[in-house]
Amino acid sequence: MGAPGWLPGENGHTFMDSIFNPETQHQDVGAKVVAALERLTHLLRHLVWNEAKAHGLSPIQVHVLISLLVHEPARCRISQLAREFQVTQPTVSDAVASLVAKGLVVKRPFPADRRAALLELTPAGRKLAEHLAEWGHVLKTHVDALPAEMRHELMIGLMELIASLQRAGLIEVARMCLTCRFFQPNRFPSRETPHYCLLIERPLAVTHLRLDCPEQEPAA
Numbered sequence: 001m002g003a004p005g006w007l008p009g010e011n012g013h014t015f016m017d018s019i020f021n022p023e024t025q026h027q028d029v030g031a032k033v034v035a036a037l038e039r040l041t042h043l044l045r046h047l048v049w050n051e052a053k054a055h056g057l058s059p060i061q062v063h064v065l066i067s068l069l070v071h072e073p074a075r076c077r078i079s080q081l082a083r084e085f086q087v088t089q090p091t092v093s094d095a096v097a098s099l100v101a102k103g104l105v106v107k108r109p110f111p112a113d114r115r116a117a118l119l120e121l122t123p124a125g126r127k128l129a130e131h132l133a134e135w136g137h138v139l140k141t142h143v144d145a146l147p148a149e150m151r152h153e154l155m156i157g158l159m160e161l162i163a164s165l166q167r168a169g170l171i172e173v174a175r176m177c178l179t180c181r182f183f184q185p186n187r188f189p190s191r192e193t194p195h196y197c198l199l200i201e202r203p204l205a206v207t208h209l210r211l212d213c214p215e216q217e218p219a220a
């Protein structure tokens with residue numbers, strides 16, 4: 001049994017140090033950011049749950065359908081999806097089996113690996129996935145209502161945070177410019193397009209930075 005909240009736990013922290021303790025949180029910007037992200041996570045989970053329930057799906061089935069809609073075929077494999085969602089392959093495998101049984105997904109042979117299968121949406125699966133892909137718009141409307149400068153800072157801040165978590169091994173897949181070997185940050189510091197992509201040989205403005213680029217290759 002763990003130590004009571006006011007006594008140090010195994011990591012030496014007490015409830016008084018907790019980011020969820022309103023007193024601690026009040027004095028610590030980092031704690032407020034984490035608590036805010038947690039609140040947004042609840043909302044996002046709630047929105048996906050609502051969509052899933054309305055269509056007799058589980059949340060992971062919703063994510064599988066949307067991923068198959070937006071990703072190139074080579075990424076539409078159970079192993080890839082499991083890495084992306086940070087869940088086990090059997091979890092994705094069960095979700096896919098259910099989607100196949102519902103006539104929303106089909107499995108095709110994967111030429112490069114006979115043990116793997118490529119997943120493809122059926123026409124009914126595509127139609128549903130296109131509808132489901134709208135679920136994030138509620139939140140986007142509110143993000144769009146923020147002043148442009150704040151929106152850009154929020155985007156960069158979140159990208160930097162994801163990059164840091166990826167470097168620490170806590171996020172497995174993130175195909176962002178910030179962690180790409182082709183990315184040259186601030187090559188032209190005084191320009192409106194300060195960054196540069198060596199692959200497409202073009203300068204990039206902050207708004208051009210990508211969160212999910214199919215050509216991304218992780219920096220060493």
Ligand code: SF4
Pocket residue numbers: 175176177178180181182183184196197198199200210213214215216217
């Ligand atoms: S290849 Fe894609 S992710 Fe990499 S720097 Fe260029 S645009 Fe960004």
